[in-house]
Amino acid sequence: MLAERYVTENLSELLLSRENYKPFPTIEERNKWGELPPSLKKFWIDKGENKLNYSWPTITATQYMDYNRTGNRARYDTISWKRRQDLTSLVVAECVENEGRFMDDIVNGIWCICEETFWGIPGNAYMMKRQDPLPDVSDQIIELFSAETAALLAWTYYLLKTKLDAISIMVRERIHLEVKKRILDPYLNRTDFWWMGFNQESMLNNWNPWCNSNCLSAFLLLEDDPQRREAAVVKTMRSLDNYIGRLHSDGGCEEGPKYWIFAGGTLFDCMELLYGVSGGKIDVYQELLIQQIGRYIYKAFIDDSFYANFADSSANVDIPAELTYRYGRRIEDARLSGLGAMVLKKKREEATNVEFSAMFRLLPALFNYTEIEQYTGESPYIRDAWLDGIQVMVAREQEGSSKGLYLAAKGGHNDESHNHNDIGQFIVYCDGSPMIIDPGIVTYTSKSFFSERYTIWTMQSAYHNLPIVNGVQQQNGRQYKADNVNYHQEDTLASLSMNIAGAYPDSAEIKIWKRSISLIRDSHPCIEIKDNFQLQRMTDDITLILMTPHPPQIEGTGSIVLQDENHNKVIIRYNGEMFVVSTDNLTLEDEIMRDVWGDQLYRIKLKKMTAADQAECIIKISKF
Numbered sequence: 001m002l003a004e005r006y007v008t009e010n011l012s013e014l015l016l017s018r019e020n021y022k023p024f025p026t027i028e029e030r031n032k033w034g035e036l037p038p039s040l041k042k043f044w045i046d047k048g049e050n051k052l053n054y055s056w057p058t059i060t061a062t063q064y065m066d067y068n069r070t071g072n073r074a075r076y077d078t079i080s081w082k083r084r085q086d087l088t089s090l091v092v093a094e095c096v097e098n099e100g101r102f103m104d105d106i107v108n109g110i111w112c113i114c115e116e117t118f119w120g121i122p123g124n125a126y127m128m129k130r131q132d133p134l135p136d137v138s139d140q141i142i143e144l145f146s147a148e149t150a151a152l153l154a155w156t157y158y159l160l161k162t163k164l165d166a167i168s169i170m171v172r173e174r175i176h177l178e179v180k181k182r183i184l185d186p187y188l189n190r191t192d193f194w195w196m197g198f199n200q201e202s203m204l205n206n207w208n209p210w211c212n213s214n215c216l217s218a219f220l221l222l223e224d225d226p227q228r229r230e231a232a233v234v235k236t237m238r239s240l241d242n243y244i245g246r247l248h249s250d251g252g253c254e255e256g257p258k259y260w261i262f263a264g265g266t267l268f269d270c271m272e273l274l275y276g277v278s279g280g281k282i283d284v285y286q287e288l289l290i291q292q293i294g295r296y297i298y299k300a301f302i303d304d305s306f307y308a309n310f311a312d313s314s315a316n317v318d319i320p321a322e323l324t325y326r327y328g329r330r331i332e333d334a335r336l337s338g339l340g341a342m343v344l345k346k347k348r349e350e351a352t353n354v355e356f357s358a359m360f361r362l363l364p365a366l367f368n369y370t371e372i373e374q375y376t377g378e379s380p381y382i383r384d385a386w387l388d389g390i391q392v393m394v395a396r397e398q399e400g401s402s403k404g405l406y407l408a409a410k411g412g413h414n415d416e417s418h419n420h421n422d423i424g425q426f427i428v429y430c431d432g433s434p435m436i437i438d439p440g441i442v443t444y445t446s447k448s449f450f451s452e453r454y455t456i457w458t459m460q461s462a463y464h465n466l467p468i469v470n471g472v473q474q475q476n477g478r479q480y481k482a483d484n485v486n487y488h489q490e491d492t493l494a495s496l497s498m499n500i501a502g503a504y505p506d507s508a509e510i511k512i513w514k515r516s517i518s519l520i521r522d523s524h525p526c527i528e529i530k531d532n533f534q535l536q537r538m539t540d541d542i543t544l545i546l547m548t549p550h551p552p553q554i555e556g557t558g559s560i561v562l563q564d565e566n567h568n569k570v571i572i573r574y575n576g577e578m579f580v581v582s583t584d585n586l587t588l589e590d591e592i593m594r595d596v597w598g599d600q601l602y603r604i605k606l607k608k609m610t611a612a613d614q615a616e617c618i619i620k621i622s623k624f
Helices: 030-034 038-049 061-070 074-097 103-115 122-127 144-167 169-189 207-222 226-244 264-277 288-299 321-331 334-352 359-367 369-373 591-597
Strands: 301-303 384-387 392-396 405-410 426-430 433-436 467-469 477-481 483-490 493-499 510-520 526-539 542-548 559-563 569-573 579-587 600-608 612-623
Touching: 038 074, 061 074, 061 122, 074 103, 074 122, 074 144, 074 359, 103 144, 103 169, 144 169, 144 207, 144 359, 169 207, 169 226, 207 226, 207 264, 226 264, 264 288, 264 321, 264 359, 288 301, 288 321, 288 334, 288 384, 301 405, 321 334, 321 359, 321 369, 334 369, 359 369, 384 483, 392 493, 392 510, 405 493, 405 510, 405 526, 405 612, 426 526, 426 569, 467 510, 467 526, 526 542, 542 612, 591 600, 600 612
Parallel strands: none
Antiparallel strands: 384 392, 392 405, 405 426, 426 433, 433 542, 467 542, 483 493, 493 510, 510 526, 526 612, 542 600, 559 569, 569 612, 579 600
16 A cells, blocks of 8 residues: 555655654744643643652662563553653643743653663563563664654654753754664664564554554654665555555454554554655545544444443543544544544543653644634444444444444454454443443453463453353454354344354354344334354353443343443343343452443343253343
8 A cells, every 4th residue: 555656766755854844843933832722731831830840750670570570560661651741741831831941851851761771661571582570671672662752752852952952962862872772773674573564474453553653753853864764664664554454444443442542543643644754745545444444433432432342442442532533634534523523622621631642643632722622523423333344333223322222243253453252242332321341451461462361351251241151151262253244234223143153162062153133223222132052962051141330130030220320221131031140240459440330340140040952042122
């Protein structure tokens, strides 16, 4: 998509020189900074004032070794990210105010970060050739947060160059030295980073555009040699092509809506950088795949900050409002822009918060703030969507509203990026409120991405809305997948059916398990989950799981009521002569889970009362 089209002998003519590349106004160019809304100026100056005479937090070797010793990565990661977020706040405050009050603290922040042994995090040091509890300074790997750090320092240099030089030219030279050694040189000289995709990696994921976007920023802003700068652009385009080439035409993000921020969102960052440095000549926004990647996020949108979450995604997602708006404007999709504008208007000043200090997102968010506040666009509440590549369907009762029932369901396989064993999983919302849920993700530890991943309960099918058969859960691996997947949609019905038997190992003794998940839009709307199964032998060891954030109220044989704090209710009906109901209370101790669901989740278990080797089971969920 990129390299074949733009890597030609004329590429150098397309690229603006470093001197002529001016993507945003620097601190000397006061007009745009002066036009920012007063409330926005105050917000950022207040953030900067909170860091005046700042004592930058210390990062120790033993904090780094927590990951190796205990599996905990939060103590080190939190301090590392805080340093970068605090530097961002100070830089923006100085650009807004332009009185020099924040410059000493900015220089201290730059110096602290440049003094760090490793710009990445312990959880990503598995990329180093020598494995040790401490990072190998001789092995300059590029991972997510080392690239983020390079970009932050590059944007800081771009915005404040004259003020930094007035204090000491050593600050600028130190930024150049550290970014060149840690990022620019290894980016050009190495092809063994798996995320680049040059070794035919099959599992490319958000790392590719995320790392590339930040490395490209550093090159465009700091690299003095035009040939090296052009070589970096070429390599970026070739690497991005490796990623884009593995995406399905539906544009779906198999990593879930949270990771769209760092997959589709950072791919958009890359496209914007290339578009900007070429004066709009490198432009792929009319490509259908690029458009579909943007549209995914409103196809996954439920209501408020809730999104249809699968894989390692929370149900509660704080999408970058301005990026979503701008993506929609680039591809001329008023729904996508409308979602961005809606989110910004809801969050107002909170939308200026920085996630991982991504300055290339913050700067346009500042300068487009007023424009977005005045934009309406189209409603992002679409009625139906089917993403055939990742095998995800979504459906709601009515277009343009969160009122009524909402359903999302998935097929796929159990070796997806950030995979959970969840083939046949579904979620149900009522009037925008979660009723039957996907629990999401807990805080990452050393178990999260390696051999012990599936010892974590949130990854297991037993904690998704799925059957447990003969005491056996679904298994992880590419061979464990849905078969005969069929999607059907009309005005009165949206349904997804599949055989999920192949998601279970042989020990489950399942011949066929056909699951059909439907939203029926008639005079009495309901969601129906129909399971038809055939087993190799008679058994009563069959349990259907339903996960919910609300205490289940057993309303006699065959019915359960769920009610949220706003008195939204659904009633779950099942065959009370076939199943006996029980519930488990799951006390949530993980901070990420508690932020979304509160103190507890509940696992409803419908257990087969009599032995059978084949049967049909139907669960119906209606608004109550």
